[in-house]
Amino acid sequence: MPIAAPESVPTVDPRLAHALGAPQHGDSTVRRTGRALRKLTASASQEVAEQSRLAREIQQPVTTGRVIAVTSIRGGVGKSTVSALLARAFNHYRHDPVLALEADTALGTLPVRLGAQSVRWACTDVAQILTPTMQLTDVTGYLVPVADGGWLLPAGQGRVGAPLDVGTYRTVTLALRRYFAVTVVDCECLPGDVARTAMDTAHARVVVAPLTAEGVNGTRAVLDWLAQLPHSALATTVVALSANSPDTTLDVKTAVAHLRESGVAVVLLPYDRHLAQGGPIHTAMLGQSTQQAAVQLAAEAMARAVRVR
Structure with missing residues (x-):
């Protein structure tokens, strides 16, 4: 018996939507002006070569769909933000279908970050509908199209509900x-x-670590746990070290070195005023360093995902 279509629900309460305000650029005017002046005197060849290398990594062909799981040791450190940045980077550079799947029912913010105006079908609904005979066009009818490309499957409808169970996650x-x-x-x-389960079964993993002593220490404990998994999970893991404040005092070099001792790649995601607003992410409004970090993170994750057969 077919299940009834859920009601469409706005991702942001209309009474609060105005509170988001106009999006800020990630870089201040002073920083953008200084960068433009430096570009006038610097050679662009090295930068172009690096961008081309990262693009090739992201665009690597795959024979079966690759799953990249993003998690953290606690909420509020930018996990959904990093997931959205990765999805946007893959959508920009790849020419095949990309999906952003929300597996966090605790009022996650991925739909908001990806600019979805409303959500309808959730993971638990779609798990009951999927059949092996469905075509891509059938499946996308239950997904949310993302404005800049790709698709989104939310975990819920923005309400506190039952947590997503492992069986449903595996099915989907x-x-x-x-x-x-x-x-x-x-x-x-x-x-x-x-x-x-996601960290154990994914082709690649991204652990988001806040740039704090507690966050780096806790993330290192996660990396030590991954090292104990039986199928080299650590070799396919990248850490996104996220600065959530412009006034971070922790020494970045020390933090990066501590995490790299475990053998993982570490990508620094700098503080960005646009991301700090908490609304939809507009790629053109991101600071240049943030855009570069997002592309580097996507390249590092994809390079590891294709290693798994």
Whole structure:
């Protein structure tokens, strides 16, 4: 018996939508002016070569859909933001279908970050509908199209509800990777069951670490746990070290070195005024350093995802 279509629900309460205000640029005017002046005197060849290298990494062909799981040790550190940045980077550089899948039912913000105006079908609904005979056009009828390309499957409708169970997560990810070259999964925080399952079964993992002593220390404990998994999970893991304040005092070099001791790649995601607003992410409004970091993170994750057969 077919299930009834859920009601469409706005991602942001209309009474609060005006509070988002106009999006700010990630870089201040002074910083943008200084960067433009430096570009006039610097050679662009090296920068172009690096951008081309990263683009090639992101565009690597895949024979089966790759799943990249994103998690963190606690909420509020930028996990959904990193997931959205990754999905946008893959959508920009790849020419095959890309899916952003939200696997965090604790009022996650991925739909807002990706600019979805409303959501209808959620993971638990779609898990009951998917069949092996469906075509991509059938599947996308239950997904949210993202303005800049790609698709979104939310975990819920912005209400506190039952957590996503491991069985549903496995059903959805196994079925949908047939249709999407890359699936970016915005997981719940560790040590949740779905997060542990996602980290164990994904082709690549991104752990978001806040640039604080507590955050780096806790993330290192997660990396030590990944090292104990039986299939080299650590070799396919990247850490996104996120600065959530312009006044961070922790020494970046020390923090990066501590995390790299475990053998993982570390990408620094700088503080960005546009991201700090918490609304929809507009790529053109991101600071230049943030845009570069997002592309580097996508390249690092994809390079590791294709290693797994």
